[in-house]
Amino acid sequence: MATDLKNTIQLPKTDFAMRANLVKREPERIAHWEKLDLYAAIQKKRAGAPAFVLHDGPPFTNGDVHIGTALNKVLKDIVNRYKSMRGFRTPFVPGWDCHGLPIEQKVTAQLRAENKTVSTAEMRALCGEFSEKWIAHQTKQFKRVGVLADWASEYKTKAPAFEADIIRTFAAFVEKGLVYRSKKPVYWSIPFETALAEAEIEYKDHVSPAIWVKFPVPTGEAHKYDLPADKPLSVVIWTTTPWTIPANLAIAVNPDVEYVVADLGEERIVVAELLLPSVLAAARIETAPVIDKKLTGAALEKLAPRHPFIDRTAPVVLADYVTTESGTGCVHTAPGHGAEDYLTGLKYSLPIYCPVADDGKYIDDGQIPADLVGLATLETVEDLAAKRTSPANIAVLKKLDASGALLAKAKYTHSYPHCWRSKTPIIFRAVDQWFVSLDNKVLGIRLGEEEPMTTPITPRKEALWSIQQVAWVPPSGEKRITGAVESRPDWCISRQRSWGVPIIAFYDDKKNPYLDAGVIRAVAEKIEKHGTNYWYDATPAQILEGVALPATWPAADALACGRDTLDVWIDSGSSHAAVLKRGQGGTQWPADLYLEGSDQHRGWFQSSLWTSVAAYGAAPYKRVLTHGFIVGADGKKISKSGQYEKPPTSDNYIAQYGADVIRLLFASQNFTEDLRVSNLDTDLKNPASILNVVAEAYRLFRNTFRYQLSNLFDYDHARDAVPYSKMDTLDRWALHQTAALIRECTAAYDAYEFHRVYQLCNQFCSVTLSAVYHDILKDRLYTHATNSPQRRSSQTAIHEIFHTLAKLLAPVLAFTTDEAWSFATAKNEYIDGDSIHLRDWPVAPAEWTDATLEADIAALLKTRAAVTEAIEPLRAAGKIGKSLDAVITLNAAAGAPERALYEKHRDFLPELFIVSQVEIADAPGAPAIEVSLASERGLHRCPRCWRSVPALHATPHGDVCPRCAEALQAFQVDK
């Protein structure tokens, strides 16, 4: 009997599985998309539509896709999918950053391990292969997280055409007269014998020998400055780099600081007054010295103490950066070995002296003492492991000690720049480099103005102007890049290495450089044709054959090709020219959007800005969006957060959760700040871990789709749809909520606030649908006659809501929404090659919005909450299980506003409350809501719909309620 009745109920039915099994299903969907060529299909659909160009910042091609890299690409994918559904043509050309030291270093290490030496061209080929291998890996990994892109049009910075464009970017700098050659201290990696970019430096603690060194003041000098001369007098400096003492050319003091001449008994020293106690402490002098004289730093200018062991003076110079925070207030100055020292050296016309060779060892220049020549200035990896300081430091210490100049020494731990790859400390070393001046005034051309500007402007000012034309999201990004652009020194663009794009400069036999924009452009043409190795394989005469040389140049056969390469930031910074300007893959310049991590303010956003401003007089982007970094559950950077057994690669997370859960995670948090991710191994079993909570939210969405699909099993939209005007109240309310959801989600997507989409959809599914709408609907859908208008009305609404919700979530849940879509469309509407990603963004018909209805139901839902609360004590007492076993009495005085509301929706209330009966009464003094048991009210429970009614009707299926009897009749007819 019961079984019989159950067969007359329209229970939900679908093949859309409750269990996601994403790890298995997603790769199948990727295969499906590739078979469809979904990317091409989307482009075809939007051909001719206004373009929205998100220009991809190229990831570096030397390892697996990290979860942070996945974040970046997924955010781009979400944007592209959304914009495309909104009707834009969204060409997305992915890029790869191929050149650079890390790859060269790995290849070099490999060659060393194999004990091989190769030519530059061979080395470059190996680096190219290395890069290519990782491009293949990363492509797979990006596809696995669901990134949809024009992989066939991808750009690689190592492609000859791209390299030619990098060279042309360089030509633009040369053309503007911004490129100059200068000796300047640069970060120098000793193991790699190369200058390093700022981005290639990392700061780590380093234990240095701190030394206090006496620079003796000759008696004559002392007299000139009216300093006591009856005892030895010296100026004491403090340094943590003893190896730079041989390069000392001056001592800097702050003109405004008070200095003292202190009598130590046997001798006198000059130091800053405030630092005297610390100097005495370092020298272990306990007796208080006599202060013979006080004077400001300015009074010491040009005093000429002697170098402690080299026959020259170390004149006192003035510098504002000298502080009394540490040291002696007298700063050892070596213009060839420090940025500030260099500037001071220029100011006082000191030589930019650097007696250290490329390998970091002292050279024999006639000044360096013979016992120092050939000693290494800074520590090797082995030295660091053994915790010993460098040979040069030791030797200098010995020399100072022998000459009696060493006042004190100590170990000093401080943050010191290290080469990011070799992990060894770097040195500052003055070498010849190419620079781009950012402060030369040149005539620029501003975008939209055909004539060159008549007032010369510096690239820096031009860049700052361009920044203001761009929309920065979040707005703080503008401050950040402005700060970076304002404070950046001239751009050192040359590197001494192999795996990069060569600087097209020539040198005569006296090493004089020759640089010309026309020549560079001509060579770029040849490189575009022959590849960059042409520069390394061909002779200068071949390279310059057919190229018109400037009159001042020697003949081609008297020239040699330079071996410097360009800073890799010029590579990626040229992508807008190499890709967008050429319309690669249907793109266009400028980009509508750049979207990268916030570290790129000083990186790609900036390098792209400089190249674009130099060449085109404007930024290459209209809008720049930045995201934060992935951090651990404790908010600390992922490398320092918890224990990771597995590397935090995109693949490892996907293997555990599936791509859609990872995508949902990225969308669930405000990405302009840091994103927290639980530790893959340690948090896996914690139900409250961030990823598990997101996985739970994923299940909510999936189940929502499943409920909707399963209840549409017998619904044919063309046949069964109910027009809005004839729809049931509750269904119209659901559509009102859906319209609001569309509005709010669209606004959130437009503001790039995906976490709001997540929150909105989450609450819509759990509160609006699951707890209210879907729960109430079960009765209609299951028990009403198949074709009852109310059932069809609800199905129509569900159909609409499914379409809407699936589309709203499609940019994020790219896999699951498309999977659900295939189940929805398979029966009636499925067209071969369909995909939710080919559909248009949902638009709510105006009629869906009904403020009066919304207000009514909102009020009734409050009553509903009170009703469920009132039922709860009965449930706790074991008197009631299902709410359908309850009869509710609502007490409201005639004339009270709620009374009118109750009356208005009287018939609908049992359904809304999911109870068997609702009575409206006015019993003075009674509670607003009274609950009684249906059984005690003489009602009979219908075995089919479980509602209690006054009387049951006999049918061939047994006794049921009148409504079910009617439904069964229809059921019989259908059968």
Added chain:
RNA sequence: GGGCUCAUAGCUCAGUUGGUUAGAGCACGCGCUUGAUAAGCGCGGGGUCGAUGGUUCAAGUCCAUCUGGGCCCA
């Protein structure tokens, strides 16, 4: 050390121009249901809004300092 930035329940987010007992979802606890069932429903506990000081009749919301985190720089 400097620039930018963040800090609201266990987690992720809301909290309009300062104004009643600070909200939501999830998680957690307890029940119900067994016709969304490796599902669904209800009820409940949980926050000195990072800390301190200040402005104000009134501060999560404004100001200052500090603490902790992140990115970038030194």
